[in-house]
Amino acid sequence: MSALATTAAVFGAFDPPYWLETTIKVLVVTLLVPTTALILGIVFLFKVMSWMQSRLGPQEAGPRGLLQLLADGVKFLQKEDLMPNGADKWVFRAAPVVVLVSTFLIYVAIPASPTLVVADLPTGIFFVLAVSSLSVIGILMAGWASANKYSLIGGLRAAGQLIAYELPMVLAVIGVVIQAGTLNLNGIVAAQSSGEIFGWSGLGYPFILTQFIGFAIFLLAVQAELTQAPFDMPVAESEIVSGYQVEYTGFRFLFFFLAEFATAFAFAAVASVLFLGGWAVPWLDESSDWYFVLGPAVLFAKIMLVSFLIFWFRFTYPRFREDQLQTFAWKFLIPLSLVNILATALFKVVM
Amino acid sequence: MPKVPGLIKGLGVTFGEMVKTLKDGPVTVQYPHEKEEPTPRARGVIALHEENCTACMLCSRECPDWCIYIEAHKYLAPPRREGGKPRQKNALDRFDIDFSLCMFCGICVEVCPFEALFWSPEYEFSELKIADLLHDKDRLGQWMQTVPDFEPYEGGSEQKVKKVPR
Numbered sequence: 001m002s003a004l005a006t007t008a009a010v011f012g013a014f015d016p017p018y019w020l021e022t023t024i025k026v027l028v029v030t031l032l033v034p035t036t037a038l039i040l041g042i043v044f045l046f047k048v049m050s051w052m053q054s055r056l057g058p059q060e061a062g063p064r065g066l067l068q069l070l071a072d073g074v075k076f077l078q079k080e081d082l083m084p085n086g087a088d089k090w091v092f093r094a095a096p097v098v099v100l101v102s103t104f105l106i107y108v109a110i111p112a113s114p115t116l117v118v119a120d121l122p123t124g125i126f127f128v129l130a131v132s133s134l135s136v137i138g139i140l141m142a143g144w145a146s147a148n149k150y151s152l153i154g155g156l157r158a159a160g161q162l163i164a165y166e167l168p169m170v171l172a173v174i175g176v177v178i179q180a181g182t183l184n185l186n187g188i189v190a191a192q193s194s195g196e197i198f199g200w201s202g203l204g205y206p207f208i209l210t211q212f213i214g215f216a217i218f219l220l221a222v223q224a225e226l227t228q229a230p231f232d233m234p235v236a237e238s239e240i241v242s243g244y245q246v247e248y249t250g251f252r253f254l255f256f257f258l259a260e261f262a263t264a265f266a267f268a269a270v271a272s273v274l275f276l277g278g279w280a281v282p283w284l285d286e287s288s289d290w291y292f293v294l295g296p297a298v299l300f301a302k303i304m305l306v307s308f309l310i311f312w313f314r315f316t317y318p319r320f321r322e323d324q325l326q327t328f329a330w331k332f333l334i335p336l337s338l339v340n341i342l343a344t345a346l347f348k349v350v351m
Numbered sequence: 352m353p354k355v356p357g358l359i360k361g362l363g364v365t366f367g368e369m370v371k372t373l374k375d376g377p378v379t380v381q382y383p384h385e386k387e388e389p390t391p392r393a394r395g396v397i398a399l400h401e402e403n404c405t406a407c408m409l410c411s412r413e414c415p416d417w418c419i420y421i422e423a424h425k426y427l428a429p430p431r432r433e434g435g436k437p438r439q440k441n442a443l444d445r446f447d448i449d450f451s452l453c454m455f456c457g458i459c460v461e462v463c464p465f466e467a468l469f470w471s472p473e474y475e476f477s478e479l480k481i482a483d484l485l486h487d488k489d490r491l492g493q494w495m496q497t498v499p500d501f502e503p504y505e506g507g508s509e510q511k512v513k514k515v516p517r
Contacts, residue, residue, distance in 0.1 A: 051368070056381070
């Protein structure tokens with residue numbers, strides 16, 4: 001306990017100058033993004049997917065093949081950096097960076113404990129949703145600049161899909177925001193941990209209980225935002241090879257890969273903050289020193305749970321047709337989320 | 352029992368498969384570390400029993416890929432009886448199967464009228480150079496040791512079980 005107290009004291013008293021603080025924050029985010037992409041890639045893409053297909057996955061690189069993705073990353077770095085003749089050079093080069101930057105920006109607002117957050121924005125969830133939709137621009141840029149018809153079709157499909165599913169995602173979040181009464185992510189966590197279910201506060205009051213429809217819509221929309229099966233029309237390999245990624249090789253492709261998995265992790269984090277109670281442990285006082293250790297651990301466990309759901313859907317379902325995809329978003333998910341908002345608002349006023 | 356929607360059933364299938372893999376192991380074989388035992392009739396590689404071959408060229412002509420190369424010369428063997436005519440026989444000079452062309456259809460084994468060609472279940476004969484996949488008659492003869500005995504037919508069958516010449 002004393003060790004914990006000293007650690008907490010050190011952390012609590014740590015008040016660096018602005019430049020040092022910014023440097024640390026930038027370093028943390030830049031290290032976090034590839035790490036999370038690695039974790040999700042190895043655990044889910046390699047291992048869980050293999051198990052679901054009755055195989056073992058990579059076995060040779062490292063213990064039980066756990067370093068396979070690192071080896072693949074090194075392989076990507078060795079590849080020749082190709083660019084098509086007719087490509088729009090600047091846009092082509094900038095596109096993966098834009099996609100990755102949008103991923104970096106999501107991580108800025110996600111809290112891992114009361115103090116472990118890069119920027120505790122008063123409009124945190126708004127910021128997250130805003131920057132996450134930046135990636136559409138990057139994807140459109142990639143599709144357009146590649147001078148390839150498959151890329152262009154993929155880019156356009158991606159644009160149509162991401163815009164269509166941005167809406168239900170935002171609308172699903174509004175229900176939570178109405179219930180919590182705040183846009184701040186830490187505030188939303190606090191609202192869940194301080195609440196109680198019929199006078200019993202053992203679990204806090206995770207919003208998944210009342211906002212289950214919101215949670216389901218959010219997960220579906222995340223699936224579509226990540227262009228993962230069953231919403232992987234933009235990168236359908238049997239139709240348009242790999243969509244907007246066709247012409248990208250080496251580390252530029254690696255950027256897209258990192259962005260996809262790091263965004264999956266970030267969205268899983270947002271989902272667990274919004275619906276599952278985030279870093280909070282309900283029977284622990286909110287200013288407890290334990291949160292320096294427990295907060296990230298609890299959040300990580302919840303993220304892995306949500307990621308498992310996301311990737312489970314990905315490994316189970318076949319691909320939608322383009323018109324089914326649009327119909328599903330505009331005629332089913334959006335009306336449903338509007339009804340959800342209406343019901344939540346009514347309850348909020350009545351209760 | 353109410354009908355479970357297909358979407359949820361599908362999730363159940365993948366989850367069940369995951370649990371099964373973790374509990375009972377995968378259906379795949381970790382090849383270089385553990386070997387799969389092929390069935391006795393598996394079409395791995397073709398073996399040649401040289402003494403039975405008369406260089407009749409039937410296998411070579413029937414081969415869809417033309418991957419069997421045969422060269423032979425004629426010679427006069429001494430007559431069987433006193434005062435008889437010397438017999439004309441074929442001696443095999445070259446019998447090569449190019450396994451880089453072979454598609455393992457087994458027609459050569461089927462058409463051989465003298466039981467000189469056999470299937471062996473061995474499958475580990477990959478090479479670094481593609482030219483090394485051309486097996487000459489010595490190499491094909493060595494495969495004969497790996498040819499398993501024919502299994503007896505089902506009970507009541509009139510077919511005689513063939514013997515593998517050793």
